[in-house]
Amino acid sequence: MPSLREYDVKIASLKNTRKMTKTMQMVSASKLRRAQDAQRKAAAYANHLHDLIHRLAGSVESVAHPLLTRRDPVRKAHILLVTSDRGLCAGFNNNLIKHVAQWISEHNSDYESISMSCCGRRGNMYFRTKEDVRKEYLDTTAKPEFLKAEEIAEELGELFVNGEFDEVYLAYNVFKSALSQFPRIEKMLPIAPVEVKADESKEPFTRNYIFEPAEPELLALLLPRSVSYTIFHAMVENSAGEHGARMTAMDNATNNADSLIETNTLLRNRARQAAITTELTEIVAGAEAL
Amino acid sequence: MAYAFSLLTPEGEVFSGDVESVVVPGGAGFFGVLAGHAPMLAAVQHGILAVTTDEGRREYLIEDGVLETDGKKCLLLCDNVRDRRDDDNPVLSW
Numbered sequence: 001m002p003s004l005r006e007y008d009v010k011i012a013s014l015k016n017t018r019k020m021t022k023t024m025q026m027v028s029a030s031k032l033r034r035a036q037d038a039q040r041k042a043a044a045y046a047n048h049l050h051d052l053i054h055r056l057a058g059s060v061e062s063v064a065h066p067l068l069t070r071r072d073p074v075r076k077a078h079i080l081l082v083t084s085d086r087g088l089c090a091g092f093n094n095n096l097i098k099h100v101a102q103w104i105s106e107h108n109s110d111y112e113s114i115s116m117s118c119c120g121r122r123g124n125m126y127f128r129t130k131e132d133v134r135k136e137y138l139d140t141t142a143k144p145e146f147l148k149a150e151e152i153a154e155e156l157g158e159l160f161v162n163g164e165f166d167e168v169y170l171a172y173n174v175f176k177s178a179l180s181q182f183p184r185i186e187k188m189l190p191i192a193p194v195e196v197k198a199d200e201s202k203e204p205f206t207r208n209y210i211f212e213p214a215e216p217e218l219l220a221l222l223l224p225r226s227v228s229y230t231i232f233h234a235m236v237e238n239s240a241g242e243h244g245a246r247m248t249a250m251d252n253a254t255n256n257a258d259s260l261i262e263t264n265t266l267l268r269n270r271a272r273q274a275a276i277t278t279e280l281t282e283i284v285a286g287a288e289a290l
Numbered sequence: 291m292a293y294a295f296s297l298l299t300p301e302g303e304v305f306s307g308d309v310e311s312v313v314v315p316g317g318a319g320f321f322g323v324l325a326g327h328a329p330m331l332a333a334v335q336h337g338i339l340a341v342t343t344d345e346g347r348r349e350y351l352i353e354d355g356v357l358e359t360d361g362k363k364c365l366l367l368c369d370n371v372r373d374r375r376d377d378d379n380p381v382l383s384w
Contacts, residue, residue: 041302048298048367052331052358146300147353147370205331212332213317221333222356225369232300 004275007268011261018257024088025250028243032178035240038144039175042236046229050195053222057196058204060215065223067157068191071166075112078134078165079104080156080188082172082234083123084242085142090252092173092181092245093122099183100171104131115165119152119235144239149232150225157224160189172234178244188230191223293325294363295341297350297371304350304371305341312364313340314357329360334368349374 002010057063081100083093100123104114115132118124120141127133135155140148156168168189173181196219198204205211211218292308313322315337323330334355341348355368 038301042300044303045298045300045367048365052356052367056331149300150369206329208329210328210330210332212330218331218333218356221354228369229300 001271001274004268004271007264007271011264011268014257014261014264018254018261021250021253021257025247025254028247028250032240032243032247035236035243039236039240042229042233046233049222049226049229051202053196053219053226054198054202055204056215056219056222058198058202059209060219063196063219064216065191065220066161067189067223067227068193068196070190074110074166076165077107077111077114077167077169078156078159079114079116079169079171079185080152080231080234081116081118081120081123081127082141082170082231082238083118083120084238085121085139086242087122088249089242089246090249092242092249093120095181096171096173096183097123097126100127100185101130103171103185117152117156120238141235141238141242144232144235146228146232149235150228153224153228153231156189157227165189170230170234172238173241175237175241175244178247181241181245188227191227195226196223291325292344293361295323295366296364297339297341297352297366297368299368299371301370304368304373305348307343310342310344312342312366314366315339315352316357323357323359323364326361327359327364331356331358333357334366338374339366339371 079100081096083096087093108114113132115134116127117135117137118127118133119137121136124133124136128136137148137152140152156165159165160168167187169185170188171183171185174184175181292310295305295307295309295312296303297305311322311324313320314332315335317333317335320337321332334352334357336351336353339350339352341350351372351374352366353369353371355366357364357366359365
């Protein structure tokens with residue numbers, strides 16, 4: 001049986017761990033609130049952007065843009081993987097990584113090659129030795145910024161237009177709630193035609209509108225922005241999901257630490273009682289012997 | 291006469307309220323939008339955006355975007371915006 005002192009050391013270290021997990025949980029809770037706020041703000045922008053694209057599509061005769069062109073046959077696929085930089089958030093990154101690895105093994109035969117690029121260290125750490133990772137975008141997921149998303153979108157868009165890739169996919173975690181996030185892989189390029197179809201419910205621009213430059217050029221300006229936004233959206237979802245997952249994981253860790261502290265305190269008290277009993281027995285036995 | 295103007299980026303709303311006029315760096319040069327402007331959709335380049343309210347004039351450094359107005363309200367979607375007052379040296383940093 002461990003001694004009283006050993007129990008004390010153990011309980012002290014458990015208490016330290018508990019303090020840390022509790023703090024991390026609280027930090028994540030406040031960061032989650034901020035991330036959700038960012039999510040809401042981004043959605044407001046997206047609504048306006050998509051509204052403009054749909055209405056513009058209604059007032060041009062045919063929509064043509066290099067980012068919309070489908071390739072046949074599709075030979076080279078590319079995956080942009082958005083994960084977090086840090087761990088300690090339960091299965092948040094691992095679930096996505098497993099999902100992507102499975103997707104790659106399922107679709108390997110459909111393409112000649114599948115390459116990847118990573119936002120966030122966790123995904124890169126796993127895939128850099130296993131797959132053809134072309135680039136890691138550093139410092140992009142901890143604090144999502146639109147300009148960084150735009151940089152990535154420009155780079156991938158250019159490679160897509162130049163024929164480096166025929167299809168670009170985006171893999172990220174969708175934030176449903178603090179308790180549930182699920183992995184998703186969606187096609188980012190070429191842009192799905194439904195994204196730029198004229199929406200019947202939205203009224204197109206009336207004839208007296210001034211367009212500067214003309215409608216097709218305006219649409220060509222807005223479409224890359226919609227790709228940038230898709231990446232930014234994934235980053236924001238990822239950041240909200242990361243903090244949500246970490247909050248839940250740290251809450252569980254705190255509870256586990258609590259129950260361990262309780263068990264060990266009980267054992268320590270038992271050990272102390274045993275020690276007292278032994279001492280008493282020894283004293284009584286000693287006194288009797290006199 | 292004042293009209294409603296809002297300046298939106300993906301990272302949040304930077305400005306929203308009634309303004310007298312805004313002067314925007316358009317694709318083919320600066321242009322101003324007053325109340326009752328003809329309906330317009332215009333591309334915006336990076337540059338200095340000047341917003342005049344009854345409290346005075348404010349300037350923002352903006353990146354590319356798009357502006358829509360129907361004469362009663364005006365919406366500017368922008369990639370990134372910085373308030374010029376936050377800049378230590380606005381001339382040098384631009």
